[in-house]
Amino acid sequence: MKPPRLNSQYIPLVATGVVLAVLYVTGGCLFPNFFSLRVLVNLFGGNAVLGVAAIGATFVILSGGIDLSVGAVIGFTSILIATLVEEHHVAPLLAISLALLLGTGFGAGMGALIQRFELPPFLVTLAGMFLARGLAFVVRPDNLGIHHPFYAEGINHSLALQLDSRVSWPFAATCFVALFLVALVLAHYTRLGRNIYALGGDETSARLMGLPVARTKIATYTIGGFCSALAGVVYTFTTQNGDPAACVGKELEAIAAVVIGGTLLSGGVGFVAGTGMGVLILGLIQTLITYQNLNSWWTVIVVGLLLLLFILLQNVVSALSGRLDNTARHG
Amino acid sequence: MASDASAPLLEIRGLTKSFPGVKALEGVDFTVRRGEVHALMGENGAGKSTLIKVLTGVYAPDGGTFRLGGAVIRPASTKEAEAVGISTVYQEVNLIPHLSVAENICLGRQPTRFGFVDWAGMTRRAVAALARVDLRIDVRRPLSSYSIAIQQLTALARALDVSARLLILDEPTSSLDAREVGELFQVLRKLRAEGLGIVMVTHFLDQVYAIADRITVLRDGRLVGEYETAKLPRMELVSRMVGRDWSAVAAAPRAVAGVGEPTGEVLLELRNFGRPGLVGPVDFSLRAGEVMGLAGLLGSGRTETARLIFGIERARTGEMRLGGRPIKVHSPRQAIREGLAFTSENRKLEGIIPHLSVRENIILALQAREGLLRPLPRARQLALADEFIQLLGISTPGPEQAVMNLSGGNQQKVLLARWLALQPRLLILDEPTRGIDVGAKAEIEKLVQSLRAKGLAILFISSELEEVVRGCRRVVVLRDRVQVGELTGPALTEEGILQTIAGASHAP
Numbered sequence: 001m002k003p004p005r006l007n008s009q010y011i012p013l014v015a016t017g018v019v020l021a022v023l024y025v026t027g028g029c030l031f032p033n034f035f036s037l038r039v040l041v042n043l044f045g046g047n048a049v050l051g052v053a054a055i056g057a058t059f060v061i062l063s064g065g066i067d068l069s070v071g072a073v074i075g076f077t078s079i080l081i082a083t084l085v086e087e088h089h090v091a092p093l094l095a096i097s098l099a100l101l102l103g104t105g106f107g108a109g110m111g112a113l114i115q116r117f118e119l120p121p122f123l124v125t126l127a128g129m130f131l132a133r134g135l136a137f138v139v140r141p142d143n144l145g146i147h148h149p150f151y152a153e154g155i156n157h158s159l160a161l162q163l164d165s166r167v168s169w170p171f172a173a174t175c176f177v178a179l180f181l182v183a184l185v186l187a188h189y190t191r192l193g194r195n196i197y198a199l200g201g202d203e204t205s206a207r208l209m210g211l212p213v214a215r216t217k218i219a220t221y222t223i224g225g226f227c228s229a230l231a232g233v234v235y236t237f238t239t240q241n242g243d244p245a246a247c248v249g250k251e252l253e254a255i256a257a258v259v260i261g262g263t264l265l266s267g268g269v270g271f272v273a274g275t276g277m278g279v280l281i282l283g284l285i286q287t288l289i290t291y292q293n294l295n296s297w298w299t300v301i302v303v304g305l306l307l308l309l310f311i312l313l314q315n316v317v318s319a320l321s322g323r324l325d326n327t328a329r330h331g
Numbered sequence: 332m333a334s335d336a337s338a339p340l341l342e343i344r345g346l347t348k349s350f351p352g353v354k355a356l357e358g359v360d361f362t363v364r365r366g367e368v369h370a371l372m373g374e375n376g377a378g379k380s381t382l383i384k385v386l387t388g389v390y391a392p393d394g395g396t397f398r399l400g401g402a403v404i405r406p407a408s409t410k411e412a413e414a415v416g417i418s419t420v421y422q423e424v425n426l427i428p429h430l431s432v433a434e435n436i437c438l439g440r441q442p443t444r445f446g447f448v449d450w451a452g453m454t455r456r457a458v459a460a461l462a463r464v465d466l467r468i469d470v471r472r473p474l475s476s477y478s479i480a481i482q483q484l485t486a487l488a489r490a491l492d493v494s495a496r497l498l499i500l501d502e503p504t505s506s507l508d509a510r511e512v513g514e515l516f517q518v519l520r521k522l523r524a525e526g527l528g529i530v531m532v533t534h535f536l537d538q539v540y541a542i543a544d545r546i547t548v549l550r551d552g553r554l555v556g557e558y559e560t561a562k563l564p565r566m567e568l569v570s571r572m573v574g575r576d577w578s579a580v581a582a583a584p585r586a587v588a589g590v591g592e593p594t595g596e597v598l599l600e601l602r603n604f605g606r607p608g609l610v611g612p613v614d615f616s617l618r619a620g621e622v623m624g625l626a627g628l629l630g631s632g633r634t635e636t637a638r639l640i641f642g643i644e645r646a647r648t649g650e651m652r653l654g655g656r657p658i659k660v661h662s663p664r665q666a667i668r669e670g671l672a673f674t675s676e677n678r679k680l681e682g683i684i685p686h687l688s689v690r691e692n693i694i695l696a697l698q699a700r701e702g703l704l705r706p707l708p709r710a711r712q713l714a715l716a717d718e719f720i721q722l723l724g725i726s727t728p729g730p731e732q733a734v735m736n737l738s739g740g741n742q743q744k745v746l747l748a749r750w751l752a753l754q755p756r757l758l759i760l761d762e763p764t765r766g767i768d769v770g771a772k773a774e775i776e777k778l779v780q781s782l783r784a785k786g787l788a789i790l791f792i793s794s795e796l797e798e799v800v801r802g803c804r805r806v807v808v809l810r811d812r813v814q815v816g817e818l819t820g821p822a823l824t825e826e827g828i829l830q831t832i833a834g835a836s837h838a839p
Contacts, residue, residue, distance in 0.1 A: 009429065009473060189447040191439070194430075198438055201427035208425045209489070210410035211439045269429050 009269055011317050012262030012310070016277045019260075019306070023284040031291045038167050039287065047283040048172035049074065049235045051276070053250055054257040055183045056227020058275040061258050062187070063220040064200035064267030065121040069110065070228045071250035072132035073103050075243060077232025079136050082144040082242020085151075092150040100229045106132065107225015111218035121221075129251075136244035143243035146236060155237050172237040179230065183272045186223075196220055200267025256303060257282055260310050281306070338401055340365045340528040341386075341497055346395035348381055355381040359395075359554045361547055363497060363528040368519060370543035370560070371532045374572055374629050374794065377549040379532050383499055387419045388412040400496065418490035422502040424482040426489070428475035433457035435474050436489045460488040464518045480511035487518065497528045504538055505630070506608065516542050534630035535811050536565060536833065550574050565833035572628065573796065573829070595619025596654070598788040599640070599757055603649030610635035612649055613814040615807045619756070622779060622789045624803035626796065626828050632812035633792045634676055637759045640790070641673040642666040654756075667700055672750035674743075676762035676792070682746045685735035689727050690716035692734050692745050697752045719748035723778060740771025747778070758782065759790045764798060776802055796825045808832060 027034040053070050060067045077099045084095035110128045114121050159171040187193040195216040198206045207213045261278030263270025289299045341363040348356040356378045363369045373379050384390045388406035397404050399415055406412035426435045433454050442452035457470040464484045474482055504512045548555040548571045555571050598619045605611010610632035617623050625633045639646045642660035650657055653669055660666050675682050684692055694712050716730035723744040727737055734745055743763055764772040779802055783789055793799050799806055805819040808831040816831040
């Protein structure tokens, strides 16, 4: 028997974990109150929108696809909810349900186009991005605060968890964590989840293995659409606001979080847990730079460098594992 | 009916399938019994893969009936074929390399508990499935961490995991070494004893005679015949596959061998040259002003040898000498610098650029060698194009015609002109006459001889034995990716080549 060795697929995940730990400890060493509960809570609450979006992007990328419509759907969803609640006096829960339904259907529609007509996901979701952003401005051309008691009282107080006298765990963070847990189960413990991995690993093989490729592909973009819409809902929770221009480019940030989390952009390899860590890494960098009193553009630069580092790492890992496979074949 | 053990397991009658412009299968009958290994054989374009794809539900047939165990079936997808008991293992391992062995066996039919994938149950099931193919490995590791042989057995285990009655193996041994093939056959014998019907597509004659009970031969989409392996001598099998009537070949007057005595020095020398797993070892030498043939069945390693010489793949064993000097060719670029030229058998995919003009296609390689910073003057380009259009008799309205508008034979000439513009020392022609009409074939043959007379060394690869015998002074024969003989002088006849391919020791 061969000695057990670390499966090369886990290396990027481990690397992500190490980066996360190093960033957190560095912050703690540099700044006196970095290890406080408040920083931790803000990390989750402040990145809930990105987190929810990134989890959706994880499934799409695992399947070998891409979704560029995320940010636009967030904008559309947020302004739709705000307008419905504030101007048309629709019950907030009804408005939220409607927005989720529309976003999910939007994703399903893009998935159906990609599957049925074998169109490139990049172009279909790019068109989806323009469409959703345009529709957002049709709903209302400027932003609108939400003052309904459900938001002012419910989301901010009743649904938030009071951790101590000054810090409370926001409901948006709960949404993020709950979706994260559901996604973990979906990815690793359902046939759909495993089929998404297989689809991203090798579509031809998946088809020859008799897997439901068409259904899986559409389901993937449906999940993506749902997560984008949910990110829009979470956006209204954190900002108490709807904004047609919200979250421009959020999809790219989500993709960055997914890749930093160790998921291969080519599909088939990756972990939901990695995406969770990727989101926290992006959040930590932001926090550190704020603490350092640097211009916030530095965040973007650091994220860019980190992204580059991870892509190189993945390249090295896959080259290494490729070499191992070759020696196994010919050695 | 279904319980009648003597009735055939699979019965196909009058299967027809056309693609636009091509009749891939025409009225083919095919019968597989329970507990037999049935080899499906034929050269390129015979229709083997079409037959298999129809059988596994990838293509819909145009006509014909299918019976499995007496019941009429018409699978419309891989999944439906699996459901009635037809499982396939493809030549390329068609599994998901990044996922674990266990997942690859169980994907799409994982055991579940309360609707969620039961990983422990899946591991147990995978271990049990692999036990059927005598394999004990850690099923939780990714498939890609195992050798191709193990991946192949994993695919086999997956195929058996649905209660398969008919197992189709499409060239299962093409990436395995001898020991691994032995192990696979061990498993197949066991499955045969269990009553499974096994269809095997392969090019390896030794393997057919080692394991197959019966053989069905296809050629050009038609059924040539169905034979019992024990009663079909190798010579006869080979001649039926290549479509040369055996008695006619034997009776025909011997071709005049020894076309053109070589005039020049030894240019290319290969000693024990090869790459394990791909081809070799091969040993031969080639003089300037000589045409040497490379013969063998499809998949015997002809093209692979050419690719090694030209540096598309790197040789791992042995030595190559060019003009007496040992050389290691690392890339086609280097090969071109050394005066080598190679026209690929796949002229559409790897050679001609259809939207560019005749002129542009001809100067392509020359310009690449000169470098993009030193563009060839337009006058020179036109002069070159005109020269080759004349020299090779390319029939085109003019040098600016797009190559896609020319006939196959003329496209082949343009490709040839591209390489000749480099003034090579050694020209490798891989199936230069495939898919072109008879007249154009004769022209290409004539061209080869006139190039030889000009002192070029030519390595001529062709499936058409007539052509090889007519045009070459010597012929190296490959079988199962190994050189098995070199024929020259009076021994160089179609019969001699067929006998060498079949394995002279086993010949009748």
